[in-house]
Amino acid sequence: MKRSRRKARRENEAWPEDAAVETVEPGPAEQNETEEAAGWKTSTAGLTGLARLARLGAWALIASGPVIGVLALLSSSAPAQSAPKPQAAVKSTAATGPAGFAQLFVGSYLEAGEGTEKNLAPYYSGSIALTHPAGTRSALRTQVMDAREVSSGYWSVTVAVNVAAKSKKGGYTDAGVQYFRVAVQSTGSAADATSGYTAVSLPAQVAAPRSLKPGDLGYPTSRGSGTADPASDTAASFLKAYVAGQGELDRYTAPGIHISPVTPTPYSSIKLTAVQDDSPDSADNKVPGDGVRRRLLVSVDATDADGNTFPLTYALGLTARAGRWEISSLDDAPATAAQSKPSSAPNAQAPAAPSGAASPSGS
Template sequence: MKHLLARRPAQAAPAAVEEEWEVDEPAADHDYVGGWSTGARANTSALLRWTAWSLLLISPVLGAAALARASTTSTAQPTVAASAPAATGSQGAAGFATLFVAQYLRAGEGDQDKLAAYYPAAADLRLEGESGRRHGEQLTVARLRQTDPDVWSVTVAARIVSDDAPTAKETKAADPAAGDSRPSAAEAAADSIHYFQVPVAVGSAGGGATGYTALSMPAEVAAPARITAPDLIYGAEQQAVSSDPRTEAVTQFLLAFLTGAGELDRYLAPGTQLTAITPAPYAGVAVDQMRIEDDQGSEPVSTVPKDGTRSRLVVTVRVTGHDKVRVPLSYALTLRARAGRWEIAALDGAPSPALPTQAAPPPPASTP
């Protein structure tokens, strides 16, 4: 029998060792060479070849990914840093400007220090008139825009009330010859809304807090421009007809919603959650006008379509207060048909604008 180790002397090992080798020795198998099988060597060679090819093929992909990641990292950081201040301090700047305008309208002689709390240079201003002779009412932010990374321009609207300014009614009473003449410029100015633009700088005040300061005194500006209202999805306004099931559904819903008459859930579509106003602000509701989605002003509707049909509408109502005075209100609603009746599916946040009409594509050019 041929031994696995060719150089081993015949007498170098005990018989037990020779028997152990003889039992485990694959004498008839010529696929073992030097302790490795030729099949294993073939598999290993194939594995090494595939590994080498895989590394060769994937290396450009890994290199491109690493380059893209490095490029993203290097460019993303400045973008974040530049855009971060865009929303920083906007709400605080608006409140700061509102307080500044309120103090400015009340200011008079000797109030420089009160204004300097908002605009430090106001300590050297010359102020006239009695402190508190006028004040602002209905102060609200009408416009807020960022002019620089750390500067906000805040426009505050206010109605100015002067303690010593006569009203138009008092002026006419003092001068009967005035009759129904148009109000004077002073009267018109006193009865109008004024707009004050305040530049507010925003910055760190230490300890993680944000600080504010005005860059100048307020500047009175014109009222913000008004735009033309967009077209809506609803048809022309029409009289609400009692025989229309939509009129009945809207009336019952608003009675429960505004006056507390009836259970509100009875008039809501499944899945709709609304809460009646409490305490009820009104004692009565009358639906006057309706504008219905895609309505072409056809014959009055007296039936309810199949289940699941939706209809959006805007209703104008007159509500009666507890003082017996009627005032108008409008509601944009979405209705859904179910079981032969209309239910309220949503109290919409606003009437829905119509989608802009897209121009038809030009005809293809003719070829001779």
């Protein structure tokens, strides 16, 4: 077959004019072979394109490898999303529960007696035998004075009690304020949602806690009960407007100080009974220069509409301005000796007043 083609080619070259007329038609076998050759070429071209795509995909995969690795690392380190597990309740170490428990225990202890020991069972599980009649003593009022956690879940609570004692005639007399110390232990664990308490022993009666002496307060100078001193007169007028509704408060307060009166008005009149201040000289009744400050501790008798009189004490801050004293603060508590300093020099700055001086509510 190849020889036939070469022969035809030679003939065409030898007789070009006849080559246009005579054409060698391929036989069926030659046609099949030609089609197969053409088909192979087409398939090779297609495969070549696929190979290019495959190479490009491989290079893309190689280039994105670090990115995929970082994403995989982040996904593995992220916390797994699952249903939240219930957390164990943490028991509070606040003394509110033990303090309340101790108050109830002391009240029941004072009122219990022979035959009523079972009333103490909710508080104390130890054996107890009382020999005095029930109701010999009674707790009129109880108040926690101190509550300290001496170790984890174990408190020492001191309770003040206004005790009424039963007399032989059957009536009750005021036995004064007495103090009892109770050791209270928590009966719950850290995982409990609620805690119970128990007393590890019966109450112990103790002495009263120490209190401040009058000398510890920062008002060394007494002004008496008169109003000859301009500072005392301003304080008295201010308190009459504050709790008795007599006059306007703005008349006696420094600029920028806003104090609301007590409402409804609880008293009909006010009488000055004693004034103490932090000034070094009780004889000096002159109003100093602008800006000088003074602290006063003012005691009054307040009388209500029914004629009942009640003693009250107020801690006030005053500032001199334009030849007169003005109320610059209604203090939350009296100043101690450590807080107070003499303020006789002009423009002397007294220690910062408690929070009530900044925005006193008056209620």
